[in-house]
Amino acid sequence: MREPSADRLTRSGESQTRPSGASAEPGVPALTGRWYLRTLGAQWRSVLALLGWSVLESVPALVSGRLVALAVDRGFAAGAVWTGLGWLALFGALSVLGALGSRLVFHSLGGVLEPLRDALVTAVVRASLHGGDARWRPADTRVVALVTRHVEVVRDVTAGLLVQSRSLLVVTVAALVGMVGVAAGLAGLVLVPVVVTAVLYAVLLRALVRRQRALVLAEETTAGAAGAVLAGLRDVVACGAEPVAEAVVRQEISGQAAAAARLGDANAVRTLVVALGGLAPLLLVLAVAPGMVADGRLSVGAVLGVVVYLTGSVQPALRGLAETTGAAVLRLAVTLRRLAEVPAAGGADERRCGRGGEPGRRRGPVGGGRPAGPSGGDLVVRGLTFGWGARAEPVVRDLDLTVPWGEHLAVVGPSGIGKSTLASLVTGLLPAERGEVLLGGVAVTSIDPAVRHRAVMLIPQEAYVFTGTVRENLALFAGPGLSDVEDAGHPAGFSLLDNDVLLSGGPAEGLSSFDGLLLAAARAVGAAGLVARLGGLDGMVVPGELSSGEAQLIALARVYASPAGVVVLDEATSRLDPAAEAVAERAFARRGGTLVVIAHRLSSAVRADRVLVMDGGPPVVGRHEELLATSPTYAELMRAWAPGEDLYRSSR
Amino acid sequence: MITGWDRSSSGHPGDRLLWGAARHAPGWPVLVAVAGGTATAAGLLLPDAMASGVDAALAGVTATGELGWLAVVALAVVLGDVLGVLARARATSTATAWLRTSLIQHLLRLGPFGRFPEGDAVSRLTGDCAQAGGIATVAVQLVTSALTSVGAIVALALLDWRLAVVFAASVPVAARLARGHLRRTADQVAGYQRLSGELAARLVEAVRGLRTITAAGVAEQEARRVLRPLPDLHAAGAGMWHAQAGMIWRAALLLPTVELAVLTAAGFGLLAGRLTAGEVLAALGYVALGMSLVRATPLLTSLARARVSADRLAEVLDSAPPATGAARLPAGPGRLELRGVGVADVLHEVDLVVPAGAHVAVVGVSGSGKSTLAAVAGGLRTPDRGGVLLDGVALAELDPAELRAAVGYAFDQPALLGATVADAVGYGLPVDLDGVRAAGAAAQVAPAVALLPEGWHTPLERAPLSGGEAQRLGLARAIYRRPRVLVMDDATASLDTVTEARVRSAISSVLAGRTRLVITHRVSSAAEADLVVWLADGRIRAVGPHRTLWDDPGYRAVFTEAPG
Known part of the structure; x- marks a missing residue:
């Protein structure tokens, strides 16, 4: 199930060698048209096979006119019925051969399309997951669902191009070649109009593509505008804004209708060009043929053959090519462009790059030569400043803070003041605008990400759980065998098996020590009941069936079992009831290592060693009792939270 | 906007709505019909005109009259086609826009406590309105296809009644050859879609946990976990192409089979002097036209879908909005x-x-x-x-x-x-x-x-x-x-x-x-x-x-x- 952890570490190291502010991750290709062609090109063997079978498929088109000519000249016109029928029977047999060609084309289609889809899905998945933003925004999962549909569109359209357009092209060429064979003298009369049509069509294609794209965009904006109004119908009505809402949607609706009409006009012109291009050769041939037949330069059968080629193959194929290919190429282009925007679904484009220079990279021990890497070091913040835009006010301004190794710090303050941003800065997910964050004396952004990710763990409010076994979910950051290669190990002074909480339960008989570790972690944070209800470590986690509090318990147990020395809980217990929250927080406090709690409830502050108060002004740090006296904001927060309670009663 | 809308209609309540959409701007649907009629009539004349032209050419006579007639007929076909494309786009977009406007107005009037949830309402506005708006196009195309097929059979009979018989007899046989495979592929498609959906669901889960994944640097590991169903998807996809190959093979035999049958009969006609060489070609042309109804069968599905969509729209438009008054509110303290x-x-x-x-x-x-x-x-x-x-x-x-x-x-x-x-x-x-x-x-x-x-x-x-x-x-x-x-x-x-x-x-x-x-x-x-x-x-x-x-x-x- 699991990859060897050595491989995993190097892989994750590779993918994270840039600071998280970089926009392109190595190994995640940009999904451009060139990428598409290259991926398709990688399947050249299947593509060649496909082209080979197309030759077989084109045989009926190649010989149709000639066989009709022969059937008439040598058969029916000469009074030899059976000869004529013989030629027709041969045509029938060759039609079957052509159908066989179509069949083989489809057989080799899988060899081209399935690897293409695999590559596309892989690229999309990796782009979605590598594009992660350090700042929390509700991930637009609708976009993700749409993306997987786009992948299928690319596959289908490619299939359409490979089947229909290729076949029509092959048929046209084959029929033209066959016709030249039957009546070389008429070739010019046929080829010139066909070539002129093709050129004109190519010129028109630009306008067609542009108008079709405009229509696609108009459709999207109409659906978007209507969706926004209908989703907010309660608010529209409450604001008495029905006329405004209606006007907005109507405008989009008529815009879309106009775009559709414009596309219709372009299509009409295209139809005209292609129809005239198909008709002109026929009229020319029929105008010239009488003279040539009278001269004996052309046989009756040859004239018939040419007409068969023109009406049976060239005309329908031209029309088909014009109708299908333009739309298919456009759909492909539009869809690929949508796919190329995938990382935006995760918000990578809005990420702000750090202004500090490219940080140096160091691997290995950084905290006083201890093998535990940065674990065991103090967390020091100096002059930290960060804002979300050049014109926006900084969210964090000139913050100085030292969290000694092993301390339990709570961060409190009003909503939206930048507590989560601070969490991202402290864990190195966001580069600071000014100032620095040091862990064990080394800037967090310059610690090798592979080491940093093991040493510092952030648990966000929105817990990550996925469909899989409980074991898979809990072991996400602590795979078996990980400790063999991971020097960071567990935080200094922290050993799971020494922990009294664990000993009270003790690993059950017959469990591997790894399973024991996971179960112990679950028990410690108060998730034992949940794990039991799910059916133990082999039970299945189905995200939709868990409450958000249960999902948070899984996320907590997972990090508890990880080797991280610094744990940041960013409102990670917000969906637990106060008692369960206390259990989880105390478990992390006992676990050892540094604990930073971004508080959702003020009870978290009462439990901490020290509290950082953020209220937009200069940040204040102190013990609960001190802050009540020194920080008016803190005192006000506490009074509003528990009016009339004895604030000096510490729950610790 | 939708005054005169009769709420008492039964059966397909959407049919009246479809008429309403067509009547709202009748010019375009009428033009669609005119263009379709022109293209159909000229299309039926075309093989005959071509036969005359070819016969003249074969006789070595420069027949300006025949050639001129052929050009006129062919240009009429082109004109009908071009006008049709133009008018269909306008008719559909006009009707769709009218339906959408009516719908959004009514949805706003129904208010937030109506019985149409947001997603449902949006799908009616985008999907159903477009389906129903295409009704004129679909109806005209169906009628012209039917006329073309009937006309082609009549034309074959006029050339030689034996040709019509051979054609009529061979079509059902050939059509049966092409069917049968559909059901089997439907199962395979369902299997493929299930796997594809599973992969999408895994990706959605992972994206919901993106902050955790980014913070822990496990993007690559999670990508591999999400991609676990990919090999199965690959196999299911390949299987689908193989099944389609079988289907295509049969479908590809359809037209040649009928063509050969009619061509053979025409060959005997030529021999017996009942037909000219040009008329043999015309017969081939009529075979292709005669098949147009077979090709138009998907339109029947479109027609049914347009009516169902119209019913869904009528369902919204028939719901009575909450009553409102017109009284003014005098100044007051807010009691x-x-x-x-x-x-x-x-x-x-x-x-x-x-x-x-x-x-x-x-x-x-x-x-x-x-x-x-x-x-x-x-x-x-x-x-x-x-x-x-x-x-x-x-x-x-x-x-x-x-x-x-x-x-x-x-x-x-x-x-x-x-x-x-x-x-x-x-x-x-x-x-x-x-x-x-x-x-x-x-x-x-x-x-x-x-x-x-x-x-x-x-x-x-x-x-x-x-x-x-x-x-x-x-x-x-x-x-x-x-x-x-x-x-x-x-x-x-x-x-x-x-x-x-x-x-x-x-x-x-x-x-x-x-x-x-x-x-x-x-x-x-x-x-x-x-x-x-x-x-x-x-x-x-x-x-x-x-x-x-x-x-x-x-x-x-x-x-x-x-x-x-």
Whole structure:
């Protein structure tokens, strides 16, 4: 199930060698048209096979006119019925051969399309997951669902191009070649109009593509505008804004209708060009043929053959090519462009790059030569400043803070003041605008990400759980065998098996020590009941069936079992009831290592060693009792939270 | 817009709607029909005209007349085709736009408590309107295909009746050859879609946990986990192509089979002198035309779908919107009176007076009917029983515009609409930036807006708002309207207690003397109110000051409910 952890570490190291502010991750290709062609090109063997079978498929088109000519000249016109029928029977047999060609084309289609889809899905998945933003925004999962549909569109359209357009092209060429064979003298009369049509069509294609794209965009904006109004119908009505809402949607609706009409006009012109291009050769041939037949330069059968080629193959194929290919190429282009925007679904484009220079990279021990890497070091913040835009006010301004190794710090303050941003800065997910964050004396952004990710763990409010076994979910950051290669190990002074909480339960008989570790972690944070209800470590986690509090318990147990020395809980217990929250927080406090709690409830502050108060002004740090006296904001927060309670009663 | 709409129609109630859409702008559907007729008639004449031309050519005669006729007929086909493309696009887009406009108007009139949820309504607006709007195109195409097929068979019979017989006999045989495979592939398609959906679901889960994945640097590991079903998908996809190969093989045999059969019969006709060489070609042409109905069978599905879509649209348009009045609201202090109000199973016999200028809190455990009470009290929702009076005037008799101007709503999860953040606050009214700023300051959201890239002018879609920020903007929107009555439905639930207290005092000074109805879960909010309404099971359990009610253990239990 699991990859060897050595491989995993190097892989994750590779993918994270840039600071998280970089926009392109190595190994995640940009999904451009060139990428598409290259991926398709990688399947050249299947593509060649496909082209080979197309030759077989084109045989009926190649010989149709000639066989009709022969059937008439040598058969029916000469009074030899059976000869004529013989030629027709041969045509029938060759039609079957052509159908066989179509069949083989489809057989080799899988060899081209399935690897293409695999590559596309892989690229999309990796782009979605590598594009992660350090700042929390509700991930637009609708976009993700749409993306997987786009992948299928690319596959289908490619299939359409490979089947229909290729076949029509092959048929046209084959029929033209066959016709030249039957009546070389008429070739010019046929080829010139066909070539002129093709050129004109190519010129028109630009306008067609542009108008079709405009229509696609108009459709999207109409659906978007209507969706926004209908989703907010309660608010529209409450604001008495029905006329405004209606006007907005109507405008989009008529815009879309106009775009559709414009596309219709372009299509009409295209139809005209292609129809005239198909008709002109026929009229020319029929105008010239009488003279040539009278001269004996052309046989009756040859004239018939040419007409068969023109009406049976060239005309329908031209029309088909014009109708299908333009739309298919456009759909492909539009869809690929949508796919190329995938990382935006995760918000990578809005990420702000750090202004500090490219940080140096160091691997290995950084905290006083201890093998535990940065674990065991103090967390020091100096002059930290960060804002979300050049014109926006900084969210964090000139913050100085030292969290000694092993301390339990709570961060409190009003909503939206930048507590989560601070969490991202402290864990190195966001580069600071000014100032620095040091862990064990080394800037967090310059610690090798592979080491940093093991040493510092952030648990966000929105817990990550996925469909899989409980074991898979809990072991996400602590795979078996990980400790063999991971020097960071567990935080200094922290050993799971020494922990009294664990000993009270003790690993059950017959469990591997790894399973024991996971179960112990679950028990410690108060998730034992949940794990039991799910059916133990082999039970299945189905995200939709868990409450958000249960999902948070899984996320907590997972990090508890990880080797991280610094744990940041960013409102990670917000969906637990106060008692369960206390259990989880105390478990992390006992676990050892540094604990930073971004508080959702003020009870978290009462439990901490020290509290950082953020209220937009200069940040204040102190013990609960001190802050009540020194920080008016803190005192006000506490009074509003528990009016009339004895604030000096510490729950610790 | 849809006046003259008859609600009594039965069977396919959408059929009348389709007629309505066609009649709304009859020019385009008529042109579609004319173009289709031209193309059909000329198309049927074409093989015959070509036969004459070819025969003349074979005879070595330069037949200007025949050639001219062929050119005229062929150009008529082209003209019909071109006009058809043009008119079809216009007819469809005009009808679709008309249907969409009617639908959005009616949906807005039905209001938020109609029986069409958002996703359903959007799919009707985008999908069903487009389907139904294409009705003229589909109908005309079906009719012309049928005419073409019938005409082609007649033309074959006119050439030589044996040809028509051979054609008619061979089509069903060939068609049967092409079928049969459809059902088997349907199973395979379902299997493929299931795997594809599983992969999508895994990706959605992972993207929901993106912050965890990014923070822990496990993107690659998680990508591999998400991609686990890929090999199975690959195999299912390959299987699908193989099945399709079989199907294509049979379909590819269809036309040649019929062509050969007719060609053979025509060969004998040529030999017997019944047909000329040109007429043999014409026979081939008529075979292709005769097959047009077979090719048009998917249109039958489109027709059925257009009618079903029209039914779904009619379902919306037939729902009666809540009644509204036209009375004007006289100036008044903002006294609300609920008389015997009941809503389905949610509220029962609620009698309540909200005194003018009072600050009244509504409390109760989840599901006790608080939000419904809020919606009814401000006229957002029409009660099933009883009525509501604002300063002595029944809400049901008021002009909706008067009512909305008098009552402001702020919600727990507001939907913010408009182009920019400032537009969202001034939504539905002229936007006065100073007023917007003042409302934002009162709602304590101004500092958060200052942090946005372009402040108040930041486009909404580029403003990353937290739940609390959105909530405060929604509050600012209600304050901006300076309503006579402000209804706050849990509108400060995401704010911490300090910010909430600031909001409360800001509103007290900005909207001094106005009536406030506040739904809340919090003790501190209830304690600040002049009067508390305690709801239980859709009925008023008690009304009184918080201090008085606090003695009741049942009342205190309302606030100890585990937080969501």
